[in-house]
Each structure stands twice: as structure tokens, then as C-alpha cells.
Amino acid sequence: MGAQSVDARLAASIGQLEEPVAPDFQALQDVPKGGVLFALPALLVTGLLKYSENFFKLSKGYYGLDSLLIILAFIALVRVKTIESLRYSAPGEWGKLIGLDRIPEVRTLRSKIKQLTQDEGPQQWSEALCKEWMQSTPEQASILYIDGHVRVYNGQQTKLPRHHVARQKLCLRATTDYWVNAMDGQPFMVINKAVDPGMIKVIENDILPQLEKRLPTFVNAQELKSDPLLHRFTLVCDRESYSPPFFKRMKAQRVACLTYHKYPGENWPEEEFLPYAVTLSSGEQTQLKLAERGHCLSNGLWVREIRKLSQKGHQTSIIGTDYRSEMIPLAVAMFARWSQENFFKYCRKHFGLDKLADYCIEPVSESVKVVNPEYRRLDSQIRSSQGKLNRLLARFATLTLDTPIEPDKVEPFLQKKTTCQEEIEAFQVQIKTLKEKRKQAPHYLKVKDLPEEEQFQQLSTKSKHFIDTIKMIAYRAETAMANLLRETLSRPDEVRSLLRAIYSSEADLIPDHEQGTLTVKLHHLANRSYDIAIQKLCDELNSTETKFPRTNLRMIFKLGTK
Template identity: 35%
Template sequence: MLQRSMPLLPEGAKAVNSNIAIFRSQGEISFFNASCAIFKCSEDDHYGIRLAQGVLCAANAVRPAQLARALGVNRSTVSRNKAIYEHGGAQGLITDIGKRRAYKLEAEKIKTAQSLLGKGLALRKIAETVEVTEGCIRYAIKKGTLVRKSAVTSTENANHKSASQRCFEDCQSPAGIGVKRETERVLAAVGKLTEAAPVFAANESVRYAGVLLALPVLIQVGLLDAAQKVYGRLRNGFYGLQAILLTLAFMALLRIKSPEQLKDKSPGELGIIVGLDRVPEVKTLRRKLKEMGLCGKAAELMAELSQRWCDQNLEAIGFVYIDGHVRPYHGRKHRLPKTHVARRRLCMPATTDVWVNDANSEPLFLITTEANDSLLSIIETEVIPHMKELAGDKRVTIIFDREGWSPKSFARWFENGVDVITYRKGQYEPWAEDGFIETRCPAGGQPVIYRLGERSIMVSKNFWMREVRRLCASGHQTSVMTTRQDLPAAQIAGRMFSRWTQENFFKYMRQEYNLDHLITYDVEAADGDRLAPCPVYKEKIKQIARMKAELEVLQKDYGQRALKNKDAERPTMRGFNIANAGYKKKVRLLQQQIEKAKAE
């Protein structure tokens, strides 16, 4: 019968291979073969363990990898002890002890590295200074050869928690994720708390802490002061007006584009930057927004902020850019009037916001039209009165595109202290190319060369405007009209062509702040007493305009034929009408149709 390799082993012994086993007991370690214990030493006897490694491996009783795994050391250590034993015997293991030293970090380098550590230098910089690798420095710190200066010395700072620890505590909170100020929340629930006061404390590795750099700017522009002046305060609760405004402002800076996106963020980490235990939940934030909306003071808040900005820089509103931004509506719940969406080249349900930006293309205020009113009507009824309030007695120059072209309105505005710069609408005769000269113009903050020409023209009865034209390389002439007679042509062209900075503003706001997003599906009833254009009347006006254009063509043709008539052939008017049969009848018929359409 085949005998087992190791028939007698104490209980608890672990086999290294089929030849050797290890037994640990009472601080001693024993090595067994098939018959009995062959070597025994204390567990802290480093020489004895090294000798056992050399003897057993040299006798081929066990492989270095097997013994290293059983002893919990590196295989290279066992192989090195085996090699020392084979060359120098047991004496070689004794003499080898104590002769090794740090061949990289010498005493002088250790002293220099420790000094630099005390000054708080980075490990990479220290490694470069003492001419060793960064890994060598880290290993020395791990072994205790070098002692890193603690970044936190006080007892208070020693209690700082990492982001993972804070997140774990937020999830374990019994009152809800991130809820720690339970007493104040109980008071808020029974209506005894006006608003939770913000409390800021020292923390480590706060993910969104960078937005706190914008807090002084928000205070400087007057966001909190203006809101408090307009709204006063919200209803009693844990989250007050200041907390809601800061949450919304920080959401914008962090590109959190809707309240629903808060679900993907850590509420506790966001709460740290607003000075609370956590930010409000989505439903809470929406409830607070609805409460502010029902106050109906959004326009008053915007007016207060605009006034503060203008008081800080009155020169910036000397020139203002006006343009409409169309926000398409894709829902089916409500019926909205249709308007043209230029970037999609479609007519679709939408709302139109008229934005007013200052000379630096920074927004001053906006007006949401109730029924996609025309730009001209909004300027007349909303923009100019508001700008007169902001600027006081100072003249204001408004810049817009040809959608607002109206010489009659320009004349009224000019008398009211408002100048205009806009594109000329309609067809116009080109000027001779020798009337243009190269001019350096400031556009977009950089000088550009334009070929410009200028004249003064009468656009309506007794009302003159200044026309500045740019000659393009293709031969096209772009006409800019203005009531400003004191500005050089280069500045007028530069101001007009810089209007595209407002378009860039719209693009940036759409991409970064989701400008076209509907924050709510709530509706607000439009003013029933407002004046709105009648669709039938508008269509009738277009029809009359078409007939007038056709009448003008017929009259010109009739006059040209009369001018070219030869008296020798047709000396009388009767003969001329017979030769041009039908013209006079068509002219009279069109005149009758126009009068009939006007009467309707």
C-alpha cells in the first residue's frame, strides 16, 4: 500500500508542498517533513527564517515561490537568501545583515528631503532637488524614513471629512438624503421658521466649491438686494428667497439647465455651497418658483436690476441693440400663435422675446410679446419708454435690423430724443464706385477695412436721414440709415455690423443655458383688451398693396407710350387710345377695385 507523504502533522499545520509543511504556534514557526520537525525558530527571528529559506530551497525540498507564498514574503527575497546560503553558507547570512544601506537616499539627501517636506513642497519637486525618483520619496515616507508635514495641525481641521465620507453620511441620514439640520426643518414644517440662515464651515474636496468665486459678483450686480426689495420674503419655510436665488444662480454657473437635472447631482455637496445641509428637491424648488411667479413681480425685478446696472455704467446704454428671439413650442397642450423661425425656415407655434442689450452686448432686459407682435410695435410701446426711464434726459441710440424700418416712426422718435441706426429696407439704386473710400472701422473689438460712402437723403416729408453704404468685394452695397449726424461714418458702420454680437449672445445662451427650454407648462392669460392686428385687415392691406403696384406699372407703361407717340401718325388723344386699346380701361378698373377695397 502506498504510504502518504506526510502522515503525521500537528493540527493546524499548513502544507507548502508534498514535502514540507509549516506550523505556527505560540510565537514560534516550525517546518515539518514527512517524519518530524526539521527546523524551528521564533517568528521574530529574522536570521532563523532567512536560514530556513536558504536550507530548504538549497536542498530542493521546496521551490522559492512556494515558500514565499507560505511565509507571506516576496519571492525575490527567498531567492536572494537561497543564493547567499549557497555561496557563503550560514555565515554568509549573518555577515550580510547590517551591511546594506540606502543606496539612493543617503543621509545628506534624507536631511535635504525632510527640510523640503517641512516647507510643504510637492513630492515631485523634492525628488528633482535630491536627484531621486518620486517613487523613492513616497517609499521613504511609507517606511517612516521621511515624515510629511501634516497639512492640518489643529484639532478642528483634523475633523474634516472627505467627499466620500460626506456622501456616505448623507445617504445614511434618517430624515432624508443630506438632511442634518432637523430642528430647523421641524420648525419650518410648523411655520415657526422664517428662513434657514446659511452656515458655512471648513470642508475638504467640495466638488462644486468653485462657483463660490462668483458670489461677490452676484452681490455686486445687486441680485440679492434687488430681489429682497421687490419680493420682500417668501412664505415661512426652510428655504427662503436668498437660498432659492443662490441655488438658481449656481445652477446656471454649473450648467444645470433645469430643476430636473438636480436629481443627478449630490444634494449635500450642492448644499455646502449655499450654506445649507442640502439643496431643495425638484418639487420644492418648483413650488418656490411658482410662489414667486404668482407674485407677478418678475418685470419689476428685471427693471430694478436694469436700473442698478445702468447706474453703474451709464455710458453702456448710449447704444443699445434690439432684436427678437423666437422660442419654438413643440407641445400639443396649448395653442400658440405661429411665427417665422428663421433658423429653421419654418412658421410654427412659438413665443417671441425682444432682447435689449447694451453696447457690450450684455443683456439689459427682455420683453415677452403676447401675440408675437412686430418688432416695430414693441420698440414703440415697450422699449423706448423703458429706455427713457433708464437714461433720463440722455439721448439714446437704438440699433436693430430692417424689420423695424419705419421713416414715420423714426421722425417721432427723433423728436422724443431717440436716435436710430438700422438697415435700409427695400430696393435702392447703386452708387458709383468712385464715391467709396477705404476706411478703418472698429468692429467686434478689432479694426477692419471697409469701403464706405455717405449721403443725406429725405426719407419722408421734411425728414432727412444719413445714409452710409458699404461696398463689398462682390459689388453689393449695404445701406445703413441713421439719424446721428455727429458720428463719423466708420463708427456708424462699426456699430451696425457689430449687431451680430447679439446673435452670438443668443447662440451662446441656447447652447450653455438652454435659452429655448420651457421652465414650466403653466400658462398665463393674455390681456383681453390689448390691440392685436386683424388677420382679415392685414390680408386686405396686402391685396391693396399688390393692386397699387400693378397700377403703378400700368401707368408708367401708358406714360412711356404717350411720350413716344408720333404726332404725325396719331395727332389726337383719341387716335392714341385706339392704337393702345385696353390700357386706359385696365387703369380705371384697377382704380375702382382699389377704392372698393379701401371702402370695405
């Protein structure tokens, strides 16, 4: 479909259009992906357009900021994973969803995003939304889940440092994103690290200072003063955060930590474990065999140790510095960490979490420290030589005369043993020399001090942060809709599949400018059993009385083609 608002586009091209074109819906049937309009109320409530005008400014043009943000959220929900993929979609069909003749071309859309991400706007917008989400749902923000997601980079723009990718069991060039999520997996914030200093440093230097600004006040100063064991909020992490000194520093700041015990020691007697009926974060009710003891860490810090006994006899050990909560909620909170892993898996598959937002690179701060390449090379040689030495020592230990042998075989046997001993001595000398060299080489270097062939730049973070924030909004909106529908389905695990089907379905658009309404009539899905759930969703959405941005049209949601 070609452009229809020719006069407005001509005025925009010469800078004479004072205001962006307002949405003007036409009566249309069978609009592709029209069902994604069902997500608009949830997107607006989640904060898609909230604070946006405070942090973003667009130059005069045809498209308004709200139209751009809505279309970016829509393409995320219908699983268009990159902006580049819009080249293969009809811009006129997308335009119908936002009341315009067509959406911007990919090149124009990229330039608009580049304009919006020139300064610190994306970061500040994300921070404002994070604070809004935490303040509005304090029950979710009291227990926060932190984990690093390694985003592999296969491009040629720069040679990023290598990271261990657990899901592929390989060391690949990548960057690490540290996510902060709620117990049900809903994201609050993300911090990118081209050079990963480790989870503990990221928590202390980046995450905790931001949480101090955004979290609601759960306990007041008087309560903290009167109870030295009371904490303000809880951080749940995997074994990477295990560090007795770190736990002690967090306790001093009245922050509780919960993680798996890295060195659990011997199993406890099975008689200590008692069955408890628990309700998991997903709502599922089950029975767990739990036991608890006090445990003194290497630095003298006393923590709570809770263990779960599996049906096969395996004991999972949890340690925490939350001294006031009951045992069962702590165990449930720790095992709910998998909701964050599920969030990563789901968003990688459906929202293109690992996709690049652009192909730009930017300098790394010169003060950032990385492992010295020479130190890494020497360390690798030492490990390799040590492995060979261990194998030689094992072979040498087998060269013993436990039984008598023929006299003519003694000479070859002694020669073989002597050769093995010489190889062992040679490796011992080699390892000693390498260790001396490694000792003299600095472990870390600043980026500016790296050899020229080892210099690297980081991927652009501003546009990626902007797109990730929109994807967070889209995921939270989808989650809110899923929570509405889950109870109406006989199989609650199908709720997100149903929502994906709704977003991709055709719909009729019926504007009534006299009555001030915009009716979105969704076509029936292939599975008619979903009609009851969809009708309930329509009722809930209609109760919000949402108006389409920059119009006076109240949205009405219906199911059916008649």
C-alpha cells in the same frame, strides 16, 4: 446625503422656525462644481441679491431668499438648463456650495418660485436692476440694440399664434421676446409678447416708455433746445424697424435710429469709397471701405446713408438719424448688431434661453388684437391662386406660332391654347371673388371675438421673467469675469470655455471661523497653461474681499490642491 439639520427642518415643517437657516460651511474636499463659487463676487456685484428683499417675500421656512437666488444662479452657470434637471443631481452636493446640508427638492424649489412670482415682484425687480445697470454704465446705455427672439413652443397646453422662425425658415407656434442689449451683447431688459404686434409698436408702446424712466441723462434740456439735431440716445435695430414715419416720430422725441436701408437702390460708384482703419466692438482692428451721402426718405425726412463696400463688391447700406456722430462710429455701431445675435445663440445653447420655467398658462388680455383667421384663410387662397395664375400666364405666353406647323397639328394646338385661356379666366374670376370676400372680412379681431376653436391662452410670463432675470445676471457676471481673463489668454476666444471649465471643476472648501475666512481652493484644470489666467482671476477676486451672504466669512480664492 440625507438631511443633517433635523431640528431646524422639523421646526420649519410646523412653522416654528422664525429665521431661515444661516449658511454653516464645513471643511470639505473635492466638492463637485465647487469652482462655481468663483462666480459669487461677480454675481453679487451684478445685483443678484440687490433689491431682492424689496420685491420678494418668502413665508417662514428652512431656506432663505438669498440661498434660493444663489443656487438658481449657480445652476445657470454650470449649465443645468432647467430646474427639472436637478432631479438627476445630488442635492447634498449642491447644498455644500451654499453652506447647507442640501438644496430643496425640485418640487419644493418650484413651489418657492411660484410663491415668489405671484405678484409683480419679478417685473419690478428686473426693472430696478435694469435701471441700476444703465445708470452705472452710461457709456453702454447710450446705444441700445433691440431685436425680437422667437421662442418656439412645442407643448400641448395651448395653441399659440404662429410666428416665422428665421433660423428654421418655418412658421411655428411660438412667442416673441424683445430684448434690449448693449453693444457688447450684455442684456438690459426683455419684454414678452404672446401676440407679436411688430417691432415698431413694441418699441413705441413698451420699450421706449421704460427707457425714459431708467436711462441716465446724457444731454440736458438746454443742450437739446440749442441744437435741434442733437439726440438723447440711439436705437439700433434690423430691417424690421425700417419705417420713415417711425423715424420721424423718434426724431421728434430726440431719439436717433440706426438700421439697414430696406430699399438701397442702385450701387454707388466705387470711387466714392475710401479705406478707414476702424476698431470693432470686439476690440479687433480692421479696415473698412466706407462712403456717406445724405438721403431723403419718402416722407421728406433727411437721413444719413452710410455704405460699406465688401471685397466682392457688395454694398451694405445703413441709414440713421444721428446727425452729430462721425461716420466711422456709426458704421461700427451698426455692424456690432451681431453681438446681439451671438447673445441669442450663446444663451440658447448654454443657458437654456428657450426652455420653459413652468407649464402654466394664463389668459391673454381680451383687448389684444390678432389676425382674423378667416382673413388669413382667404389671403392664403388668394396667394395660392395668384401663383397658379402666374404660371398659367407664363405657359400661355409660350403658346405662339413662331414657325409654320403641319395643318393636322393646328387643331390640337388651338384646343390647347383655348383650354389654357379658359383656365386663366376661371382663376381670374376666382381671385376676384376671393378678394371681395377678403375685403368684407375684418383684418384684425380682438381675442375675445375669435371663434371658440381659435381661442388660445399665453404661457405663464411671471416665472419665466424671474428665471430670465437670473440668467441675465449670470450672463453679465460671466461676461465681467471674461473681461478680466481675456488679456491673459493667447486665444481670447477661449475665455468663456475656460470659465465653464472653472465652474464645473472640483474645489476644496476650508472655513476658518476664528479668522473669519472661507477658502475656496480650485483643483488644477486639465490644461495647465490656464494656471496663469486662473491665478490672475484669484487675485482680482480676493481684492473684492467678498463675504458670503449671511456669514462673516471673507472668501479667499486659491488654485491648487496642496
